[in-house]
Amino acid sequence: MQPHPGERPPKPRSVLLAEVAQATQRLADAGVPSPRNDAEELAAFVHGVKRGLLHTVGDADFDARYWEAVARREAREPLQHITGHAYFRYLELQVGPGVFVPRPETESVVDWAIAAVRAMDVVEPLIVDLCTGSGAIALAMAQEVPRSRVHAVELSEEALVWTRKNARHADQAAGSRVTIHHGDARTALPELNGQVDLVVSNPPYIPLTEWEYVAPEARDHDPQLALFSGEDGLDTIRGIERTAHRLLRPGGIVVVEHADTQGGQVPWIFSEASGWADAADHPDLNNRPRFATARKALP
Template sequence: MNLLLAEVAQATQRLADAGVPSPRFDAEELAAYVHGVKRGELHTVPDADFDARYWEAVARREAREPLQHITGRAFFRYLELRVGPGVFVPRPETESVVGWAIDALRAMDVAEPLVVDLCTGSGAIALALAQEVPRSTVHAVELDERALAWARRNVAGSRVVLHHQDALHALPGFDGQVDLVISNPPYVPLEEWENVAPEARDHDPELALFSGQDGLDTIRGLERTARRLLRPGGVVVVEHADTQGGQVPWIFNEDAGWTDAADHRDLNNRPRFTTARRAVP
């Protein structure tokens, strides 16, 4: 075993003792970042090239600073995004939400589908949709100025159009025209603050995490926004906590003008997102 791999093994144990959920992956990812190689190439780093800054990075992760804040990057579907303090770090669970939306857009009999991503954060969802459904037109909305700055970096040079607006009152010029509205909004109940992982609770923006006593305040507002924006037959896709799968579909009810409201599970078989269709008169 070369020196770097031996150090990675030690770092893995330190991160595990600190309660990091994926200690081996994080130890390897930090080593790859510091040494400028891919994770699968760690064995190629000569002992003489070992960089002591690795242990500085490990100490930061040991203190539960998000891995993505240390490396400055987050991977989402086929994207590498720039992230850091002030923006919500995209999670793997959201990839299944986007996958469903991509399938729905591809199935639409619309030449150039119009898409709105509300609470875009880093821009991950909007960029993935624009990349994987190239005939779509994607608009992304973000209120928080710090998150918006990260989104601007990420969408630069892409087809995504970014708007600095409140998601609950966004894009009135598109009323009744949008084919798909998607959002990963804040949904953590305020009473759950102490149970949130330190990486999120201490580093993600509160605006991107918490939403009222039951966590559903923003989703209730987004229901009204989506109802206003979508054309008849248009689709909404909203992520939620795995404990909210029995609640969110009821927000998109028939009395409010929706049909086909359903909940969906992520790759871990946990309730993860709700979809509904704007009723056709």
């Protein structure tokens, strides 16, 4: 169709934006949950610009490596493994093979935990992050609760490589207040027994029976140690209940993430008979049960 007299002809669409549209369709056909977002993120990564500036990449600057990145995502390799980073609250974390990629759902867990610590009448809160993985929770807590002291515990040596890397590259003030420990969440930090103000964890919680239903990005790329925990998925959470009760001072709080199908089960693990009070479940931003909290009962 010819433009009317006096109208400007339509501006040619850039090669990159046309390729992004094709990539979006390829990723959608492959079952990627957020095809447009991922196609744009990959384009921004390969071309070294922010997503909002993709339109500034000239046709002559189109990088054919974009299609290599798209093919990897099409094969359901995590976006974060391809770009090498993951965003979590105010952090940009380095991630890759060997470490669990932090999910947006966990931001709700941290949000609640930060509010709980700030409400405490404690000058320098003592916090323990069990199953820290990339260090996302520990570093977020240290960054957003400025006078806190945070101990981060991780069993996997492969994951600890990423924990330490992220602590080194974090804001200096926050990173310096995070102490990293190689250890088992079930036996961690006996030297802190009865002293901790808050224990927080995003532990493995997928039942072994659910393996075939897990998204390929997690099942085939996240460490199995960070995903599965017994027949019902609650083995590690049961261990964390015992560790948290040992570590916390009376009145201290535990916050534990779980699957959205476990909302009716996890609060019962933190029972009054085991020395807990105010056990409750909380939703994430999608209003799905996402984490349980409890307070260590006073003597």
